[in-house]
Amino acid sequence: MKKLLYTSLFALTLGASACTVADVQRTMDGVMAGTAGAPVTQNEVASGLKQALEVGIKNGSNQASQTDGYYRNPLIRIPFPEDVQRVENTLRQVGLGNEVDKFILTLNRGAEDAAKSAVPIFVSAIRQLTIADAWAILRGDKDAATQYLKRTTSQQLYNTFNPIMVTSLEKTNATRYYTDIVNQYNKIPLTQKVNPDLDDYATQKAIDGLFVMIAQEEAEIRENPVARTTELLRRVFAKENQS
Structure with a gap:
């Protein structure tokens, strides 16, 4: 079939004296490539970016939600509240x-x-991505999509995520341990009494950690073709890598 295609194109070209060898090559390349060489459309860019974010969100959140996902990861491990380090x-x-x-x-x-509950919150937010946003993100830094998500959803994410985090802290006894150690500290003579807001601190740190994980996944999709797990991702990011 391939031989017949090349023969037909060659015969056709012989009858068109205005065509050059380069014209023939371009014609054959176009036929053999099919739609692979077609420009990426605006809708494809927007859909591709949304897919990339969804993949990054699911992978990042899944990693963070594993046992020791935060605790053993130095990039996102939540330390004792810095403002009361003393x-x-x-x-x-x-x-x-x-x-x-x-x-x-x-x-x-x-x-x-x-972190297990974060995925639907993030996914709902990225569906608001516009075509103009998508083009800017595609041509931006390796974490441009993550930064867009952080910039446009942080407050809404905090409002939704905070009660989930509060419940999780109670479930793991973090709230009880925190109350106990703060009370013990406040009983030490000559110390300045403290009562920092654990829920706020933990919520913000947990969200920051998720963004770190998502940024890593985004960079992987941009830089590593193997990480592009769908045809649309391969098409959109391959075009950008070639530009």
Whole structure:
């Protein structure tokens, strides 16, 4: 079949004296490639970016929601609240380091538990992506889609994610451990009493961690053809890599 196609094209070209060898080659390339060489449409770009984000969100959230997904990942591990770092230092100095470690572990377990519920929140947000946004993202930095998502959805995501995180912290006993160690700290003579908002801190840190994971997945899709798991992703990002 391929031989017949080339023969037919060659015979046709002999009868058209205005055609050059380059014209023949372009014609054959176009026929053999089919639609593979066609320009990517605006709708394809928008759909491709949404697919990329959905893939990144699902992969990133799944990784974060595994046991030790936060706790053993130095990029997203949630530490003792930074604004009361002196509390951790003081408690360790007076022999309460084990209690601090239990709290940090359960804090990250809470984030891992809450991450399971993040996917539908993110997916709902990316469906608002416009064609103009999609083109800008496609030609932007390797984390442009993640930054767009962060910029446009952070507050809504926080409002929805916060009660989920609160429930998860209670489920993993992080809230109880936190209350216990803060109370113990406040009983130490000559210390300034503290009562930081754990729910707010944990929610924001958990969300930040999810964005880190999504950014990694986005970069992988942009740079590694193997990570493009659908035909549309391969088509959209292959075109961008060639431009």
